[in-house]
Every structure is written in C-alpha cells, then in structure tokens.
Amino acid sequence: MSNNRIGVLVMSYGTPESMEGIEAYYTHIRRGHAPTAEQLAELTARYEAVVGGVFPLRENTNRQVSGLQAALDALAPGRYACYQGLKHASPYIEDGVAKMAEDGIKRAVTIVLAPHYSTMSVGGYNKRAKDKADEVGIEMVSVESYHLHPKLIEALVDRVVSALAKFDRKQPIKALFSAHSLPVRIRESNDPYEKQLLETSSAIAQRAGVTDWEFTWQSAGRTREPWLGPDILETLQETADKEYKQVLSVPIGFVSDHLEVLYDLDIEAKTAAGGLGMKFERIEMLNTDPFYMQTLAESVEAKDPWR
Ligand SMILES: CC1=C(CCC(=O)O)c2cc3nc(cc4[nH]c(cc5[nH]c(cc1n2)c(C)c5CCC(=O)O)c(CCC(=O)O)c4C)C(CCC(=O)O)=C3C
Numbered sequence: 001m002s003n004n005r006i007g008v009l010v011m012s013y014g015t016p017e018s019m020e021g022i023e024a025y026y027t028h029i030r031r032g033h034a035p036t037a038e039q040l041a042e043l044t045a046r047y048e049a050v051v052g053g054v055f056p057l058r059e060n061t062n063r064q065v066s067g068l069q070a071a072l073d074a075l076a077p078g079r080y081a082c083y084q085g086l087k088h089a090s091p092y093i094e095d096g097v098a099k100m101a102e103d104g105i106k107r108a109v110t111i112v113l114a115p116h117y118s119t120m121s122v123g124g125y126n127k128r129a130k131d132k133a134d135e136v137g138i139e140m141v142s143v144e145s146y147h148l149h150p151k152l153i154e155a156l157v158d159r160v161v162s163a164l165a166k167f168d169r170k171q172p173i174k175a176l177f178s179a180h181s182l183p184v185r186i187r188e189s190n191d192p193y194e195k196q197l198l199e200t201s202s203a204i205a206q207r208a209g210v211t212d213w214e215f216t217w218q219s220a221g222r223t224r225e226p227w228l229g230p231d232i233l234e235t236l237q238e239t240a241d242k243e244y245k246q247v248l249s250v251p252i253g254f255v256s257d258h259l260e261v262l263y264d265l266d267i268e269a270k271t272a273a274g275g276l277g278m279k280f281e282r283i284e285m286l287n288t289d290p291f292y293m294q295t296l297a298e299s300v301e302a303k304d305p306w307r
C-alpha cells in the first residue's frame with residue numbers, strides 16, 4: 001500500500017497507564033534498571049497525591065494530537081496524518097513509526113510536545129524516531145524547537161496576564177519562570193536548552209509587561225551527579241528573604257497538566273511558598289490552546305521539505 005500523505009510523529013514523555021504500571025514506567029525511564037523500593041514508593045506517593053487513578057498526561061497528549069491534526073487539516077487539507085509516539089510508555093516512539101510504515105507512509109516530520117531543545121531531551125526523542133525510520137525505510141525530518149514562535153509566546157503572555165489578576169497589583173510580585181532541570185554536563189556540549197529557556201522567558205516578560213522576574217529550575221532528578229540549579233525551592237526561600245509576599249509561577253518547559261506541574265509546583269512549591277508567607281499562583285498550562293495547536297502545525301509545515 002502506498003500513501004502520499006506526510007506522516008507527523010507527535011512525541012511526548014508518556015505516563016503510566018495505571019498505578020500498577022508505575023514500576024514498569026520508572027524502570028523504562030531508568031534505562032531498564034528497576035527503581036529501589038524506596039524510590040518506587042516515593043514516586044507512587046507523588047502520583048497518588050495528584051491523579052486519583054487518572055493520569056492526566058495521557059488524555060492531554062491524545063487531545064493535543066487530535067488538535068494538531070485539526071490544525072494541520074486547516075492549513076493543508078489532506079496532506080498530513082498524525083501518529084503518536086511516547087518516550088517512556090506505550091505507544092512508544094518506535095510503535096508510532098512502525099504504524100506509519102504499516103500505513104504505507106514514506107515521508108514524515110516529527111515534533112515533540114516540549115518547546116525547547118536539549119540533546120538530552122528532544123534530541124533523544126528525535127534519534128529514536130530516526131533510527132526506527134531508517135529501519136522501516138521512511139524519510140524523516142524533525143522540528144527541533146519552537147520556543148519563540150509568536151503564537152506560543154502570545155498564548156503564554158495571555159496566561160501570565162490572566163494569572164496576574166489574582167494578585168494585589170499594588171504590592172511586589174515575583175514571577176518565577178521554570179523548566180525541568182537537566183544534569184549540569186549538558187553545558188559541556190554547547191547545548192541550547194538554557195539559552196532557549198531564557199529567550200522564551202524574556203520574550204514573555206517583555207510582552208506581558210513583567211519586569212520583576214527570574215528563571216529557576218524544577219524537578220531535578222535524584223541522582224548523584226549535579227543538576228542545573230538553583231531549584232525553585234531555593235529560589236522561593238531567597239524570594240521570601242527579600243520580603244516578597246506574592247509569587248507567580250510560569251512553567252514554560254511544559255505544555256500539559258502532569259506530575260511535574262500538579263505535584264512539583266501545585267503541591268510541593270506552593271506548600272513551601274505558603275510556609276514562607278507567600279501567595280503562590282501558577283499560570284494555566286497550554287494543553288489544547290488553539291494558539292499552541294497552530295504553533296505546532298505551522299512548525300511542522302515550515303519543516304516539511306516536500307511542499
Ligand atoms: C527535560 C525533561 C522534561 C521536559 C521535556 C519533555 O517533556 O520531554 C521532562 C518531562 C517529564 N518528566 C516526567 C516524569 C518523570 N521524569 C523523570 C526523570 C527524568 N526526567 C528528565 C528530564 C525531563 N523530563 C530526566 C533527565 C530524568 C532523569 C532520568 C533520565 O535520565 O531520563 C522521572 C523519574 C523520577 C524522578 O526523577 O522524578 C519521572 C516520573 C513527565 C511525566 C509526568 C506524568 O506522568 O504526569 C514529564 C512530562
């Protein structure tokens with residue numbers, strides 16, 4: 001069967017299917033090494049605190065893939081066919097590519113549901129997709145990042161402006177932009193991750209009229225090697241030391257409601273801020289925001305070399 005449509009592999013981190021699936025998921029993240037009982041209990045407790053048996057990232061990714069399909073159909077009717085591939089859960093990245101091959105797809109564009117490029121994050125997704133594509137004979141190109149796409153910035157500026165309305169605007173508000181930390185060793189290879197995150201932060205701050213802001217890291221792994229810092233918990237302490245009473249959390253490295261937002265920010269960071277006498281509010285996540293869907297669609301089309 002031959003298929004003239006361009007396959008679009010939409011990749012995301014993946015989440016367990018159920019509470020019972022947490023161990024297998026964590027083992028996959030750890031490249032086949034099972035977590036210790038203590039590590040597993042700690043991760044399970046974090047999921048229990050937020051999900052109540054429903055893992056929102058799964059449904060959100062499904063909706064984002066359908067939303068992107070609709071946005072692509074509006075741009076170029078009939079040209080693109082979206083497939084899903086997850087980094088650490090089923091359907092895996094390789095499954096998505098295999099499905100394209102089964103459907104007769106010969107050419108594909110990939111995009112990750114994360115705006116910033118790092119060799120350790122998006123680079124890893126793209127490599128797995130390309131390796132599988134080579135194996136099944138699909139020509140493949142990858143969108144690397146879209147962290148300054150005007151519609152992405154506009155969607156985030158809207159969210160910052162709405163969230164600011166929850167504060168007393170006459171008192172100082174510290175905006176804390178954040179993203180998932182990575183091991184410090186990414187700096188050895190001129191990785192663009194940090195620079196891109198700062199570019200997104202300053203573009204949003206400028207357009208939203210936010211002058212009092214900092215960038216900080218969150219969700220660092222619990223490994224022996226050093227991770228990029230300062231962590232948001234340290235930054236909250238410093239912010240309280242400077243006598244701020246209001247903090248706006250702007251997590252720009254994530255595009256969906258999931259554990260790193262619903263637990264690490266909404267529970268852990270918010271509780272820490274409360275203990276330091278500070279009000280803590282977070283911007284809403286993009287999920288299927290129409291401007292985000294258009295950002296993805298336009299980034300795919302711009303990368304499509306067969307137009
Ligand atoms: C850069 C980056 C993003 C953003 C870009 C992207 O989206 O790709 C991201 C997103 C996410 N990370 C997630 C979950 C987890 N990440 C872990 C561990 C790790 N993350 C890393 C990096 C990233 N992670 C790294 C270098 C590790 C260490 C292990 C390794 O070298 O790979 C662990 C293990 C335990 C722990 O350390 O907490 C968990 C449970 C979820 C899903 C949450 C849900 O299910 O709702 C999401 C969206």
Ligand SMILES: [Fe+2]
Pocket residue numbers: 180
């Ligand atoms: Fe992670």
